[in-house]
Amino acid sequence: MTKHTNFPTPGTESENVVTFPNNSDALHPEEHPASDGHMPDGMPDGFLLRDDGIYQLRPGDDEDLEPVKICSPLIVKGQCRRPSGGGWGRVVEIQNPDGGWHELILEARDISAGPAKIVTPLSDRGLMVTNAAKAAQSVKELLNAWQPAARYDRVNHLGWVDGEFSAFTLGDGRVIGDALVVPDHGANHVAAAMHAKGTLEEWRATVAAPCSGNPLMIFALSLAFSGPLLSVLGREGGGFHLRGDTSKGKSTLQRLAASVWGAPEFMQDWRTTDNVLCRENLAA
Structure with missing residues (x-):
């Protein structure tokens, strides 16, 4: 399973990361290596991506x-929209203080609003905005002007797109x-329970292997894997x-x-479904 990206996640070896030379003459934008095709796609002039963050000239x-550092590393991977043509936004990937990268969607309407509207969700996921003068405003200007060529479809359901x-x-x-495509599941509790823990090898050794010789266990695992195949084969579910x-x-x-597929919370309770149906009928 892979989480696809439009270009490599930044690191010290990435061609999308600009390392400033010590020579002060190289800090002029017309002479800086970033002006020679080393910037990520669509990054506006006057901003530079370095391995430790975003700098503004x-x-x-x-x-x-x-160069003045305004925030920790982030990349705008592309623009996104829903199949209907609305819901435009940016697909952004940010690096948190632990070094991990998180992908999120920033709504275009929020990017056009004040700095706090756009910086708050980024900070909540670990983006560090510096104490430089008007750093938050500069981050907003960067995101508003950064328009890569890549176009993502926003998908609000699980499975085949x-x-x-x-x-x-x-x-x-x-x-x-x-x-x-970029998932847009929101607060879906089923999606939240669909996450990995451990490794495939551990799952095979501690879960799948002990099922050998037990037809009911093999049947249960087989059913779990069958879902994605139904639409491919043109068959109905059951x-x-x-x-x-x-x-x-x-x-x-x-x-x-x-x-x-995920954590134990991925299991759904029929009793819960009954209660939900009752509430919907009463509301009607």
Whole structure:
């Protein structure tokens, strides 16, 4: 499973990262290596991406342009919109203080608003805005002007994104496939429970292997893997009713199947569904 990106996540070896030379003459934008095709796609003039953050070229005491750090590393990977043509925004990836990278969607309407509207969700995910004068305003200006050529489709459902089976979205934000799509699941509790823990090798050794010789366990795992194949094969879905006395392993089989896709919370309770239906009927 891969989380596709339009270009490599920045690091010290990335060609998208600009390292400032010690020679002060190289700080002028027309002479800086960033002006020679080393900036990420669509990054506006006057801003530079370095391995430790974003810098803005500002006039110094002697009127020469000097790099001033405004925030920790971030990249605008592309613009995004919904299939209907609305819901425009930016697909942004930021680096938190622990070195991890997080992808999120920034709404175009928020980018056009005041700095606080756009900096708050970024800071919540770990972006560090510096104490430089008007740093937050500079971050807003950067995001507003940064318009890469890549176009992403916003997808608000899990699974296959189209009838061509070009990509498959998972609840933790990962995308399997080549299509440029960005998950837009919001606060979906099912999507939130779909996340990985441990490794594939550990799952095979501690979950799958012990099922050998037990037809019900093998059946449960097989059903868990069958969902994505139904639409590919043009088949309709269905369900199976596991019957038996209490404490005979029915819930264990459910947890076993849920482990294919995420945490135990991925299991859904029919009783909860009944309650939801009752509330909807009363509201109607």
